[in-house]
Amino acid sequence: MSHYIVLVKQVPDVSQITDNAFDPKTGNLIRTRLPSVINELDAQALAFAHHMKTISGDTDGKVIALTMGPPMAAEVLRYSLGRCADTAVLLTDRALGGADTVATANPLAHATQKICTELLGGSNDYYIISGMQSVDGDTAQVPAQMAEELNIPCVPYATEAHYKNGQFTFTRIISGGSQQVQPLSKPAIVTIAKYEHPLFASFARTRKGNQMDLIQWGADDVKATAVGVTGSKTRVIRVFPPGKTTRKCQQVESTKELAKIIVTNLAQNSDPKDTGAEQSPDYILPKKRADKLDRRYEGTVKEMNDFNLLAEKLKELNITDIAEVNEKAKEKILADKSISFHKKTLDDMLNGLALSKPEYSGEVWVMAEHAENNINDATFELIGKARELADSLCTVVGVVLVGDQVKSMAGDLIAAGAGKVYLIEDSVLKNFDPHSYRTAVCDVFNKYQPQIVLYGATPQGRVLAPMVSYRVGCGLTADCTGLDIRDSSRKGQIAILMQTRPALGGNIMATICTKDSSCQMATARPGVMKRLEADANRKGQMIEHSIELTESDLSLTIISTEKGQGNVNFDSGVIISGGKGMQNQETFNRLLSSLCGSIRNQLDVTVEQGATRTAVEQGFAERIHQVGQTGTAVGPKLYVAIGISGAIQHMIGVANTECIIAINTDPNAPIFKQCDYYIVGNAEQVVPELAETIKAG
Amino acid sequence: MQEYNNVSVLIVGAGPAGLATAITLKNQQPDLDIVVIDKAAGVGNHNLSGAVLEPGAIAKLMDPIDPDWTESDDAKGVLLSKVNKDDIMFLLGKKLAFPIEIVIKMAKAFKLGFGQMTHSGDYICSVSKLTTWLNKVAISLGVEVLYGFAAEEILWDAEEHIATGVKLVDQGLNKEGNPERGYLAGEVVNAKTIVIAEGCDGLLAEKFVKRAGLTRQAAQLYSIGVKELIKVTDEQYKKFGEDRVVHAMGYPIWTPAIGPGMFGGGIMYPMGDNHIAVGMIIGLDYKFCDFNPQDALTRFKGHKFVKQFIDGGIVTEAGAKMIPEGGLYAIPRCPKTETIGRSNVMLLGDSAGLVNMCKIKGMHNAIESGIAAANAIAESIDEPKGLARIYTLKLEQAGVLKEMATAKNFRQTVAKFGNLQGMPLSVLGGWLPKFNIEPDYKTLTTSKYRLKPSVKFDKDTFTAVAATEHREEEPCHLLIENETICRETCLGKFGAPCITFCPAGVYESVQGQPKAANPSNCLHCKTCQRKCPYDNIRWTVPEPNGGPKYKTM
Incomplete structure (x- = not known):
């Protein structure tokens, strides 16, 4: 008899973000202005658990909802009790506040162990079901880290559960397809990428749930070993509003006008791609700086200004060597009215100025990802970024290539900019299995101790990175769009990696750095970083790393893998995508083909069809056409989005596009604020007209 | 379970x-299990009104709970300010506006029915916010x-004449x-007992009326109110004033002699934080087949008097709702005992139709009816079959029915004689005989609204700003009884007016067939089932959690 522990999280309702929710002065989001709701994917996880219980036919299996948060988070437990949960556990404690994903996964993992002993009679026959990620954090790290803490299998990105002969199997999303898997042992964690079968609240359950006492535990009750700020491996340096989109967001009234825009846009030469990432000057290590007092590479503008001020003052006092600063000089500095910091700050700054040794040492690594003997684009982009970071740090780019008979791809990695390729080959590594891969990667990591490891924020990278980082005890930042080497001199840290990422559905940006770790790890969004031009003359070294692996290092049985049908060329100049708004497969195919055809024939460019995840799930298009976070990140010259609302998961997959055109009936569709041109109208009417107009020249 | x-x-x-019932009753009988259900996803989401609220009823509700309730932050945040400047304007054409408070004040002095249409001393409030507060009070109890x-x-036992549940x-x-x-x-x-407080044209209420054999002396008449909350500049808001309400008659729905001749008017209320609520209320007995109440709102907003306060503003919220206007004669009652409800079921507020059309206000009566129902239950929960009788008696004692009587023929008189003759004639109020007025859906003609704006x-x-949505996969909750009529008769004769008048654009003609093509946009105003000229649309209950998400309506 299986039991189900469902992780639920209370999040701000980002779908209800209006201009009122932002502080007009700072541009920051005021979280209290947003209502709190259950994280949508967690609601789906609850339905998924209920479905598992239903298909197993075992009515005695318990569903236990677990959340960690402030006392108010009890609301999501009541929500769960009203639907299918039998018991609810609230993990709440001031000591748990301010936690990053490590300090969240750890107490949650310990809480599930306590649930197992106290509520499930010690049975190991249970599944931990969770949404793949939360809308506020967007990291997808917690479930994988829990799997690592508990040392149990993790089935990431599940979309369906099946039950046969007393066993559960799961369908899960992989890049460009789907896979049927079965965890090799129980308990196991299953994260839900999409399960849109709603679970409704029952009147009786809701009343019962509202009257029920919740089980409440604190950090000590569950014996968590990493909690709160102190247990976290990352810290947020600053939070800031995202830069105004560089998209034009122009409304177009007629299809004629739109056709004209398409024609002129395709005729123009490409501008250099604007990645949306912050452009910063390349970093120079302190010992290479001409001026010892030069601190222009601080992580925040405020610190940079403070240091500039101090440097000026020191120059005024004719001090060139920090060692010369005595108490008298400090008094003089502090006496200056333009300097507003305290003595303690001044001491910290002076200590910082004396530093020149970087905080970390070692190489800059990239985790390669490949399919069917091809390295994927995200890896090449990461190598480009890693080169830039490694050059600043005067070190080497190492790429870790894991798999079975993958040596032949090493050349491509070197041509793309890798200085070293760490090769781990084993037949056990033939397919991606979170456990065997993380075992291999941890092994090579421990031997060579790099200072930075970058992963692609792909379905694979987003599972592997949290497992590896948790196992080796390093902080990890998810889905970065900006990676820069900076100093935090006042804190005594030189040349650390500043990791910038969007959060809260892209409504705020946060810069994060690693703490209490030997290495800095990050996953980076595909399509954001720039790859280098491949150069076959580049030289590199291949280091073969051997490791003993057996079948027992696997955590999942792969029953079958389905790759999407046909060939898709996302390097096309034009990509035309459809979303849920296309209503059905027939409309989807008819409208997209007609527009693709007329643009291809008339304007002589390569055109490919894309689809949102919803459209794929609805069966309008094959998985291989999926564009977005769980699909492929694309960067065509022109992207036409038809009936696509503009969910963040989709839009980050098209960030690199030169020109985005949106067609939608809803004038408030979020995509209209993230595109260059848009037309409000019914696709059924607009698309055929547009195709005709283009065809007519 | x-x-x-x-x-x-x-x-x-x-x-x-409903919340007034719950609060009053729980306060008197803390051990009684009282459950309030609502189809909205969250508190206040389906509540829309002007609104100005007479202070008497809310004081009667809150005084027993907390004598210092007026000092609480919640009360202060909801009951924004009292009306100090009560403007009643007559708009003529796109530019002229004449204050006519004097007429109303004189009427009041002579104790004439429509003299009640004054608001000085009333609270200006948003009913979504009001219910949010009342919800908090109820939960705390x-x-x-x-x-x-x-x-x-409703599960009605026809033999025992008692409801067993829902x-x-x-x-x-x-x-x-x-x-x-x-x-x-x-x-x-x-x-054991069921209190129906669903609001105007309640689904359960109307089913109960049928099952329990309740009757109305006159058909219920309705108005549709469409309202926008507009964020304006500091200057505009200051100029309008925080303690002022505007009620306007005339343009664009009624002008003497040349028409159009519709019942209703515009409203402007300050809602705090630089927001002004601008709304238009139109009697559903209008006759123009191409008329959309939102067109009148557009015209109203474009009138010089209104425009000065809202020009350049941003619409942050919007919504639509019907108002039951039939008055005393349209209250459904048990034909034998004249109870408002029957046996252990009581009809409250707008579900009963307790709107005073002379005052154009109903919220005070809704609260009064809640208190009456609570008192009835407190008195007789063990003999639930007598509840409707006691409730009706308590409504009588509270003066609600007496107040309704002063306005009993007002709306019908206007409907019968038009504004120009009807308003003065209504002075005769109670002396006039009861008219038989046709239900609203029968009044539509092929004539056109001459002030139709050129822009749709x-x-x-x-x-979108009403934040309305339903689960896309659920069955369409708007049923068309006979699609052939829509296609072959209505479309040709009236141009399928549902397509035009539905404030949410739910109806569309798809390949020549008018249908509820976008049910997930529905705002739950139910105008369609009352104004379809062939009485061909039935509004059924969609899955809960759908519909608008009003916050400050």
């Missing part, structure tokens, strides 16, 4: 009436207020009406 399906007091609808539960059917709506059916994965059949909630009203934005 079964025991949780049994409740002593089931209140359907968490509006002012221990009332169970459950959002996201919609009642579909059945909730099925959830998880697909478009074709077949159960999908996760399907949850509507649960039965057994109740942007209904998409309207529904």
